[in-house]
Amino acid sequence: MKNTINVQVIGATGYGGVGIIELLMHHPNFEITSLLAKDTIGMTIDKYYPHLNKLSSLPIKETSEDTIGENCDIIIFATPDTVATDILSSIYKNKIHKKIKVVDFSGDFRFSSENHYKEYAEKHPKIDQSKLQVSEFLNESVYGLPELYKQQIEKTSLVGNPGCFAVSMILGLAPLNSKKIIDTKRVTIDAVTGTSGAGKTLSEVLHFSNMENNYIPYRALDHQHVTEVKKVVSDVGNSIESLHFVPHLIPVTRGIMSTIHVSLLEKTSEDKLLNIFQEYYASAPFVRVSDKLPTIKNVRGSNYCDISLKVDESGEHAVIFSAIDNLLKGQSGNALQCMNIMFGLEETTGLEKPPLYP
Amino acid sequence: MKNTINVQVIGATGYGGVGIIELLMHHPNFEITSLLAKDTIGMTIDKYYPHLNKLSSLPIKETSEDTIGENCDIIIFATPDTVATDILSSIYKNKIHKKIKVVDFSGDFRFSSENHYKEYAEKHPKIDQSKLQVSEFLNESVYGLPELYKQQIEKTSLVGNPGCFAVSMILGLAPLNSKKIIDTKRVTIDAVTGTSGAGKTLSEVLHFSNMENNYIPYRALDHQHVTEVKKVVSDVGNSIESLHFVPHLIPVTRGIMSTIHVSLLEKTSEDKLLNIFQEYYASAPFVRVSDKLPTIKNVRGSNYCDISLKVDESGEHAVIFSAIDNLLKGQSGNALQCMNIMFGLEETTGLEKPPLYP
Amino acid sequence: MKNTINVQVIGATGYGGVGIIELLMHHPNFEITSLLAKDTIGMTIDKYYPHLNKLSSLPIKETSEDTIGENCDIIIFATPDTVATDILSSIYKNKIHKKIKVVDFSGDFRFSSENHYKEYAEKHPKIDQSKLQVSEFLNESVYGLPELYKQQIEKTSLVGNPGCFAVSMILGLAPLNSKKIIDTKRVTIDAVTGTSGAGKTLSEVLHFSNMENNYIPYRALDHQHVTEVKKVVSDVGNSIESLHFVPHLIPVTRGIMSTIHVSLLEKTSEDKLLNIFQEYYASAPFVRVSDKLPTIKNVRGSNYCDISLKVDESGEHAVIFSAIDNLLKGQSGNALQCMNIMFGLEETTGLEKPPLYP
């Protein structure tokens, strides 16, 4: 007999929402019992997303006190920053606290300390600083990156799903810092992201005529994901003192690659560094370490993170490449990995689909 | 107890080969027991296709008398035209005829009559006409389009998997012709295909710098798939006397859409025509008829064929739109659908994954 | 001594506006004296369009009674439908009629008869039908397609620049209809356009994540450009009774190709048809007839229209391919060609730049 775990998705019509809907569609253990959103109420999800025709006709319901937490064992907040905090502070507290698990896709629960959260939130371009609110449940939350915090995820009821860039950067940096062999004063990262990272919100930048055949750096040295990367990577080794990060938009829809430059504290060979990665991720089913440089297309549509590296002739400078699908390992795929762990299921359940190549 | 069905894939390193490998990877009934190719012998498939790292490490073996048919219940020929005919005439005959089922991705077994095959083969730009050979098993073969020939596929051991353009055109034309309401003297089809339809063979046309931001008509009024479309569509209604088809390359990797113009023998409303399609495909799990025009991205990465149509003000001219992923419903997905049927499994097994959107 | 012709551009910040600005930048005879728009007033054009940095710092002025027609010999209306009609009815009449020439990019002056204009305007999705107004100057206007109406353009003060799809279709259809050798009851056209045809207005369809790797038919059998195509092509031969047109969006920014199917009234060879085109366009500097099929990239960034054709085995069905850059030969390039003619200059002045390939 299958024990079905009931799932509610809030924010069902964004890319994050549809991502988790698709993953749960044929999952052997989870079943979506309700979809909540703030508009298109009453429409079924396949009318909103015609690619889901014949796959799901769940109705989209209003997000209200009545519907939130209704008939579910876990709520997925596929919502922008601050939404989950707002809802949990009013409703969760009385009604559902500790009875219903939560995974939030925004930054609301990525930090267990108020200071870290504020540092993050102040850099976030979409958070109204005047209304900034710190959740009272912050200290119960766990950073939802299974490769580093699997045991904590097993025990928590409240997971803050990592930022997409952060997943790519942390998985690329953690192993070497865990060995304390990189200069934590000089980490430089240039990363690229597909346009889906910016979601469905229309903008001149993302207008097809502008974006195709283009390459667009933005928010250079000023991105909010740096806070969580520094905090998490510091957790596993030396404290990261300086991390310079520049994101760029590329004309692809899905994918993130981080090109991470580190100075090695002593000369080290490529093979030795690769071994460190291999060992660090020996029991991580979705990290694939290789001596071949990764590409975005080799991970697109899958939950894998592909990692490789190069060392220069001096042996003192390494470049680590870390590639993910921003909507899967960078969002809903990673969330499902956490959900599997939170409910004692096999970590990989429902996630082993191959990348879409070509 | 699961009765595993063993599968051999010949031509494992082309897009067709990797397509069927990916689909069978987590199929509950089929298991690939050997991959044959003509080069890269000894390499494992994940070395050849790094996106399959951690997913499959099956070795690629030589295609030889010893390996062909070895330890399998079915052979998939993901090979160019004439290869299956050659192999079957020499080996199949003595060794494996009727014991092992066969699905061939090329045109070798799409026709049960020699005349039709020759008409097709003479138009094929890659068949060496001087060596043209008609298989002695032609009359045993079934055209592998489950939406039209499910019962025949159930009983046969030899399936000719349809051409990718043909799938799209036939599914768009069959319902109205089955009602005998279109003028069979004037069918006009403009279709577009993604570049993966041309496979992995390098060419100036498909060089990225040429192909991106481009749109390229080719082989206008002279494509070999027309033969099978006319034959199959005629089978279900009136004989198609004239079908003008122009294929075009678009700068996408996966996807085919056919824009099919027909003259209606009498005034008919859009609703009535949509009803005919709905009824015709009432029991076809992978055809999605809708009153919204299809797009390629809504089917990409899935086995669905999305169909819609428009009728002009006069009520005498209809345009039918039919979209598929050329590598799935146009190739390996359709082949698996046939395989499921040939072995008495549920037609949809292993095929219900949603399109990759966005 | 150079006699400078002063130009005012209204609607300077759209793709049409910037297109004509770029072409006039180094033109030996024309000089832009003012740019008018409805917002971004006071900004210089290179602040609005950073790609024009160091190329033009003309200020954007308000469109008002004072500025319209100020210090210019010609006004270019790079504005949506109905804007030119509104402005001309109030201001032009008293102030500038016959003293200042006009080229309008919208459909306002593409028809000299009220009936044709209304048929067009009623199909236009962006015209508010309740406010529909027919210009009192309609009968003075000339359809600005130099390949067909050069002599009329020479003499007029008021040019209606053609629709982008219309340019491509008319240039593909006119030669054979001028010989009265096609069946005017059955013309079928499938055409594709790059996204810039829809301008700068943001939409879900044109959001990069949706549009890339996509192919999207729209307004099938219901596009307003058909009216002008039928009218103009009928002008040079038999009356076009039926023309079925389906436009599709492709994931490219610039370019239109029309694939035009015609039935030939008698068997004709490809060579003979090509000769008809060659002769018809013998003195047209921007039409390139070839026996090789055109591609969009071969015309992108230029004012050329590339045309070729195929005839089927029966000799009774021909397909004509006609490709342009929708923003140049389909808009500002064609407008400049008209302007050159209106002022007695060489038709090709400032327009002979090669396509951007690759």
Place this chain on the structure above:
Amino acid sequence: MKNTINVQVIGATGYGGVGIIELLMHHPNFEITSLLAKDTIGMTIDKYYPHLNKLSSLPIKETSEDTIGENCDIIIFATPDTVATDILSSIYKNKIHKKIKVVDFSGDFRFSSENHYKEYAEKHPKIDQSKLQVSEFLNESVYGLPELYKQQIEKTSLVGNPGCFAVSMILGLAPLNSKKIIDTKRVTIDAVTGTSGAGKTLSEVLHFSNMENNYIPYRALDHQHVTEVKKVVSDVGNSIESLHFVPHLIPVTRGIMSTIHVSLLEKTSEDKLLNIFQEYYASAPFVRVSDKLPTIKNVRGSNYCDISLKVDESGEHAVIFSAIDNLLKGQSGNALQCMNIMFGLEETTGLEKPPLYP
């Protein structure tokens, strides 16, 4: 009276060749008198490149002792590495030395010292090391970057046109190093290039189905252009001791952007750094310094290099962004700029066309 300068192009059918042909087509001073190649002899250039139909019908001639240097004042070698050295050593010496000027697109003449050349050549993946030959004319050559070496270019007969990545990197690094304010031990550059940088040679990587929606790092920390960047940038200030460079392919055809990280020797504001760039390029017509980050599309199709920068909160780390069209400012456009200077013409002649946007 116009004094026409006659030009011979060797290697006329590559992207470099067609690039210079297009630029010279309407140049008021230069005229191409012959095109040489190694195959397609006898064909006219517009048959080879149909986008040049009606623009140029120059015949392609054999590259032989008879044709080389025939009827010309300057030879453009748009050829791979070592070709110009080979030809000049045998033919140039006796026949044309000092009578005919030379611009070479490869690395053959980018270095005046044998050591630098060898360091470069040893890293070059396409140079057969066993046949490596140093030109006897090396010491006569000038590095053809007008922004740094205009006076030397005026006087020389032999210009080595810079590498495309090198142009972008040098223009981004030279100003700050000329002020000696960056730490020359730690320069880190991640750059991206469009696929045309790899020319017309077919490869699996550049096959459209692989390249679109992809992002591919390659030759990390091991690219031959680093040698010329370090040498040239060192020339204007402190010696660059360490420069870590990682190139990546992006799915665009034209464009390079370098993201250059430098440590500042003392705290400096963004404004001050921008001023340094503004001053350094005050008389450089094709460098556009701005406080807005550049994009590739804003320079595509033009000879401009767009530069901007950001400084972090500490004031000690700067990122410089430098964008060019790799085929224009990165190749033929820059070459024409040199040619103009070599013949005493205005540097910008024939080069002021705006970028193709959108």
